[in-house]
Amino acid sequence: MLELAEAVMRLKENFRKQKLTEVIPLSKSYGRVAAFDIPSPINVPNFSKSAMDGYALFAEDTMAAKQEKPITLSAIGSVYAGDDPSSINAARNTCVRITTGAKIPQGYNAVIKQENTTNNDSKQITVFTEVVPGENYIEKGEDLVAGELIIQAGTILDSENIGTLAAVGLTTLTVLKKIRVGLIATGSELLSPGERLTAGKLYNSTVYTLASYIERYNGTIVFQEKCPDDPICFSQILKQYAGKFDVVLTTGGVSIGDKDFLPQGIKVLGAEEIFHFIKMKPGTPVMASRWQDTIILSLSGNPFASLMNFHLFYWPLLAYFFQNKQFLLKEYDAEIASGYRKKAS
Ligand SMILES: Nc1nc2c(c(=O)[nH]1)N[C@H]1C(S)=C(S)[C@@H](COP(=O)(O)OP(=O)(O)OC[C@H]3O[C@@H](n4cnc5c(N)ncnc54)[C@H](O)[C@@H]3O)O[C@H]1N2
Numbered sequence: 001m002l003e004l005a006e007a008v009m010r011l012k013e014n015f016r017k018q019k020l021t022e023v024i025p026l027s028k029s030y031g032r033v034a035a036f037d038i039p040s041p042i043n044v045p046n047f048s049k050s051a052m053d054g055y056a057l058f059a060e061d062t063m064a065a066k067q068e069k070p071i072t073l074s075a076i077g078s079v080y081a082g083d084d085p086s087s088i089n090a091a092r093n094t095c096v097r098i099t100t101g102a103k104i105p106q107g108y109n110a111v112i113k114q115e116n117t118t119n120n121d122s123k124q125i126t127v128f129t130e131v132v133p134g135e136n137y138i139e140k141g142e143d144l145v146a147g148e149l150i151i152q153a154g155t156i157l158d159s160e161n162i163g164t165l166a167a168v169g170l171t172t173l174t175v176l177k178k179i180r181v182g183l184i185a186t187g188s189e190l191l192s193p194g195e196r197l198t199a200g201k202l203y204n205s206t207v208y209t210l211a212s213y214i215e216r217y218n219g220t221i222v223f224q225e226k227c228p229d230d231p232i233c234f235s236q237i238l239k240q241y242a243g244k245f246d247v248v249l250t251t252g253g254v255s256i257g258d259k260d261f262l263p264q265g266i267k268v269l270g271a272e273e274i275f276h277f278i279k280m281k282p283g284t285p286v287m288a289s290r291w292q293d294t295i296i297l298s299l300s301g302n303p304f305a306s307l308m309n310f311h312l313f314y315w316p317l318l319a320y321f322f323q324n325k326q327f328l329l330k331e332y333d334a335e336i337a338s339g340y341r342k343k344a345s
């Protein structure tokens, strides 16, 4: 029987990489894959600004100022966050009232915290400590310089990335298109949640788990259908959606029972088998096929086996499609802390 690693390799050999891109609003970009490098279009901040509430001044004017021997500066105006201070003429021995985040008028080279001053009559400011050039002075471009790479092609965008893109004023970006996935649950015993439960039937649960995983990680569900144990239904669904999906996941019908029709359905469709039965348990009868430019991954029916098959094959496939290892499962060694009893079979 085929080893898992070999089966995964064969899957990839029969698949392709995502080349299609789309432009989307920044607000909808969480978890999407950036298609290109993005350089910052601006400096951040775009102007030199104050880190403190206080007074912008010439650091040189405060030389030797101390508690017992303060110096006095004349206050010539005020600048608040958002103001344009270009009309202020910075001159030696003057200062301006400034608030945190406000643009520092051209000429001044430091800001003194207001705690280290007293404001005598709003015209005269007494300074009790020396400040050095650059103190409390946030340089233009200190966070980002225009042209600096802020997002690398292939990045899966997280909340911090989105904030950074907003900070440079971008509203849209180009991402790789999502993977388009079709889902087919097979089995004449399956009912949809909401239907009346009757003898011998059970609810189709697995594809709901699969759909939620897929949609969380750059996938879009193109169709979600249910088929009785009948190869014609299966192939008709695929033909109906031909060209609209990249991958189809099916559940059930892959073992060797009388009603395990999936292999037959694959033949009726004219798809090519990539593998069937893998050295893994649960999920041994898993099957994969290639049809046109797509992969049909047929998971074992037992819900837990389905999920094992899904995790071991879908994530490597996704990582290959998006050329991004972050989609791979992480591997850890673990020891079972206490024993467990396995039922026979
Ligand atoms: N004689 C043999 N019988 C079986 C073998 C074998 O080697 N020789 N393998 C067993 C193994 S292992 C598995 S796993 C199952 C897999 O068979 P199928 O993929 O054909 O699965 P089904 O028979 O269609 O379903 C199995 C079980 O799971 C339920 N099911 C199926 N789909 C769903 C769904 N979407 N949601 C919820 N439950 C689902 C189904 O009703 C069955 O109870 O074969 C063994 N047999």
Ligand code: MOO
Pocket: 281, 282, 283, 284, 285, 300, 302, 304, 305
């Ligand atoms: O593949 Mo199985 O072992 O019944 O889940």
